[in-house]
Amino acid sequence: MTDPTTDPAPADLDDQDGVDRQREARELADAVVARVLARAGTALDLGGTRLSESDGDQLDRADRAALRRVAGLSTELDDVTEVEYRQLRLEKVVLAGIWTRGTAEEAEVSLRELAALAETAGSQVLDGVLQRRQNPDPGTYLGSGKAAELAEIVQATGADTVIIDADLAPSQRRALEDIVRIKVIDRTALILDIFAQHAKSREGKAQVELAQLEYLLPRLRGWGESMSRQAGGRVAAGAGIGSRGPGETKIELDRRRIRTRMSKLRREIAAMTPARATQRSSRRRRHVPSVAIAGYTNAGKSSLLNRLTGAGVLVENALFATLDPTVRRAQTPDGRDYTLADTVGFVRSLPTQLVEAFRSTLEEVGESDLLLHVVDVSHPDPEGQIAAVRAVLAEIEGVDDVPELIVLNKADVADPEVVARLRRREPRSVVVSAYTGAGIDDLRERVAAELPRPEELVEVVVPYGRGDLVSRVHSEGEIHTERHLEAGTALRALVDPDLAAELRSASVA
Template sequence: MTNAHDFTLDAELDATESWDAEDLGTDEAGDWVSGYADEPDPEDVDQTVGEMDLAERHALRRVATLRTDLEDITEVEYRQLRLERVVLVGVWTDGSVEDAENSMAELALLAETAGSEVLDAIYQRRQKPDPATYVGRGKVDGLREIVQASGADTVICDGELAPSQLRNLEDRLKIKVVDRTALILDIFAQHAKSKEGQAQVELAQLSYMKQRLRGWGGNLSRQAGGRVAAGAGIGGRGPGETKIETDRRRINTKIAKLNRELREMKGTRDTKRQERRRHQIPSVSIAGYTNAGKSSLLNRLTDAGVLVENALFATLDPTTRRTTTADGRVYTMSDTVGFVRHLPHQLVEAFRSTLEEVADSDLILHVVDGSHPDPEGQLAAVREVFAEIKADQVPELVVINKADAADPMVLARLRQREPHSVVVSAKTGEGIAEALAVVEGELPRPDVEFKALLPYERGDLINRLHQHGEIASLEHTADGTIVHGRANEDLAGELAAYSL
């Protein structure tokens, strides 16, 4: 896939005329638009980090319908400014026609998020994908006619293609073929901002690419010999590495380096997590399908101010915020990367250290889009990932979001299907108070019950009880403060000296 944040330029275009990769984005409808976004006022101290990130992402936009084909190419080099034009292909193996159409609609949204213009979409009913060309031979011929008639640059298949399927389709269609996995990886590569997120995406891309290396002609399969580069002539001939073997070795070396870097970053994340455990601070993770409104919910619940955008996989880097319950107890709430149907295995492996935040949390807020055509499918797809990362045993509260745009009949059906759920609208604030009350009730309670007479000079213990314990009753007397409640073992040990 062409990077959505790069213009499609002719190879002869000078590098100094390229555009900034981080300055492009989509509007709320997913269409590319042109023009410079209003620059943020440097004196506006109320602007959140998320608003600044969104302004940066939308600083320069494109118009899909505008072209700069030059009629006179003698004055300057020929160039063309446009989106990548794609045709979608799917294989419908099970489920209803509605399921197949929902899957193709989601693929179209993914393609537009990656920076392409969808020209056409076709799918075929088969018991299983064709082992040679994914779709049947006749469908390939029809697809080639569609590609030639529409002038498409790329074909995107709604599934993970084997290397042989990819090669056969490209040989017959004569244009680039991309599968669903490569498409999702491309979107992740565009949206990753942190060093850890970029390393995780690169690791997933290299793992995917390693199995799909191919040579283009004999020059890439020639062994070293003669007067070759780096002086590997005499003494360098014989059973040397071919070009594809060299590429594979370099990829393996890069994968090993990225794994080392991610292990170091994982150590930092583990240290922070252990520090929270040492202080016995409960943690809540917000997880769910992509574009279900997880970041909006985090902003509504904690005033986090993180990036919110109506796009798939807008959030890749997890955000953790410290917040308090109504009675003063401290806990953390984390926003996580969104999931999708058939999430690439390479991504789950690469993001495992990040997804451990979900598996190690005390409560999962499973956010589902109530206005989506298939919310039950979203719930099932996310729970498959939960099982893969060993998070299926963590207590779960289903948060049905976008109640302002959902059909009341669908909301009633979801409430009946998921009894342990709440209905909210992160956009309007509807149901947020109820959701917070349920979350506070679901948080783990301290283990040890106590009753103590605390001297007035030990106000620090009272403060810690408010933050990390539960105070059932508090009475001020002449000798000190009589406190009755529950606390964790460490805090209860300090209170033992004043127990009644």
């Protein structure tokens, strides 16, 4: 017979199991954070930027480096009569997130990406917390206990900012700031800040500002006398007559100014759209095929563009290094011209504001004849990157009709088993290394095979005075035979209908 004084009751066993599970979840979450910080808190752990001979002089790198904050660098003013006292240093941040589903590896990838975003924005990651829970807390996102732990970490490390790995509601951000007593930002605000730092063109700056204002509008706050609340007509304790103030005048004025500025930015972006459309229509009129390069941020899109065209665009081991689209001309191995467009990189949970603001830029993808979807095959979760990019592309009109070719980049530093797994998963793929040049010739052949080909056969003799037409046949068509006769150049080639009509009108035979 069992002794009831020594054997635990079933309820006690259940409680103990629950405590053990909570302890295991907490220890696992702490281990994920420790691994992230042990790797310098970044997804960019390949060292510095790897440049190949195809990347050119990289003149833009000097401009960007000149504006970068450096740890330990100080510009304290000696003259105390100066109006402002400044100190230039890296912003110190603490990361925080919750882990609702999936594996520890998936949680680690998400936190490492947040750390890489933070470092790209110009900050130093000091510590982090990760909580395993089923759903975010509606009040503080993390829950009261974890928020208090976060406040202790902030006080111990001397951090300036807390970055949350999610999109916070305005009330959640305010509640967290009241607890940790420092600035709290979410993932969307962090990405918008990076975009604001890297935008260079007039259109890019306007698109980023529009996205920032759309994000800011519902998050405006009022303080003190600048926000005088109106009391109702019938208020308890007789606070009716004489209590009606001017209302929230300052915050309403701010909202009106923001809406006015947003309307102006939308008009400016709309006015820039025809220029891009004119360029596309000119290429279509000349029947020049177009190829768009898309993919996850830091997947190597710009390096691939440089390798294929020698464009010399900025290459940097950082997230969202490229914001302004670049279009360059390239040639297939058989001599046909086509254009390559480098687009902005994507990321998990890309803010809706950015997708809307950059819609005119992303139209390059929908108007192209072929999509090169570049994937960093050395990344811990390349399948997740592919899914995230396709989710964003699905929001762009016309992309569904564009054939997609997966380019598995960075194969020189990837696990061969991962490469083989992705090739089985994505049959329409090619393995390359934009850094070493491996697989680039195979990629050129695949691009040539995928691009639309001219269909009209012509047999003409072009007079020597119309060498421009012969040149166009070389760049836009497929020449079967070419002979030089006394009367001119005899061509038998496949060309588009417009060029065929010009050739026949100029032919002397």
